[in-house]
Amino acid sequence: DIQMTQSPSSLSASVGDRVTITCRSSQAISNYLAWYQQKPGKVPYLLIYSASTLQSGVPSRFSGSGSGTDFTLTISSLQPEDVATYYCQKYDSGPFSFGGGTKVDIK
Amino acid sequence: QEQLVESGGGVVQPGKSLRLSCVGSGFTFRSYGLHWVRQAPGKGLEWVATISYDGSNKFYADSVKGRFTISRDNSKNTVSLRMNSLRAEETAVYYCARGPDYYYYMDLWGKGTAVTVSS
Numbered sequence: 700d701i702q703m704t705q706s707p708s709s710l711s712a713s714v715g716d717r718v719t720i721t722c723r724s725s726q727a728i729s730n731y732l733a734w735y736q737q738k739p740g741k742v743p744y745l746l747i748y749s750a751s752t753l754q755s756g757v758p759s760r761f762s763g764s765g766s767g768t769d770f771t772l773t774i775s776s777l778q779p780e781d782v783a784t785y786y787c788q789k790y791d792s793g794p795f796s797f798g799g800g801t802k803v804d805i806k
Numbered sequence: 807q808e809q810l811v812e813s814g815g816g817v818v819q820p821g822k823s824l825r826l827s828c829v830g831s832g833f834t835f836r837s838y839g840l841h842w843v844r845q846a847p848g849k850g851l852e853w854v855a856t857i858s859y860d861g862s863n864k865f866y867a868d869s870v871k872g873r874f875t876i877s878r879d880n881s882k883n884t885v886s887l888r889m890n891s892l893r894a895e896e897t898a899v900y901y902c903a904r905g906p907d908y909y910y911y912m913d914l915w916g917k918g919t920a921v922t923v924s925s
Binding site (some may be wrong): 700733735737742743744745748749754784786788789790791794795796797798799800 | 841851852853857863866868901903911912916918919
């Protein structure tokens with residue numbers, strides 16, 4: 700099975716910083732990758748699908764890129780409300796597994 | 807508004823069975839793929855199972871294959887997860903989620919139902 704690896708597992712950044720999270724798959728998955736945000740105590744929320752398509756209603760400071768095996772989620776200017784754990788998920792074929800998550804907080 | 811509401815969670819002994827249900831409303835239920843995702847306390851998201859819009863395709867995580875069964879009833883806007891031979895490590899919040907059929911990402915999530923496997 701394809702493994703999804705996220706890095707870093709956690710990061711701390713200042714408000715206004717540019718934040719980048721990486722997701723790597725052990726085999727190519729084209730652009731069949733989604734990103735989710737889960738705020739503390741809340742339900743996961745879809746941010747991006749097809750590696751770079753922003754879900755409706757998601758702030759434009761979020762962006763995604765990549766194809767094949769390497770993907771990134773970027774927050775262009777970190778805001779206090781972005782404190783959350785972020786997960787990538789592959790959906791090219793089963794199993795539709797998630798990465799281990801990246802916890803983002805404010806320095 | 808569009809929503810998914812799970813039910814059926816609770817405390818169950820190891821080796822026993824439990825059936826979770828999820829009812830969708832506010833959208834055309836029969837047009838979407840449906841998923842179960844779980845999250846153990848303090849841990850990350852774990853995909854469990856997926857069913858296609860018409861129930862013809864089902865996918866399972868290796869960890870649950872042969873023990874869990876996903877099903878749906880489009881006439882009742884319901885998706886279910888039958889869980890047999892439960893293990894202590896399957897204690898988690900179980901989320902129902904919706905997504906486009908064939909492209910199996912998840913664009914709407916329920917609030918989850920908690921399952922505790924303990925003697």
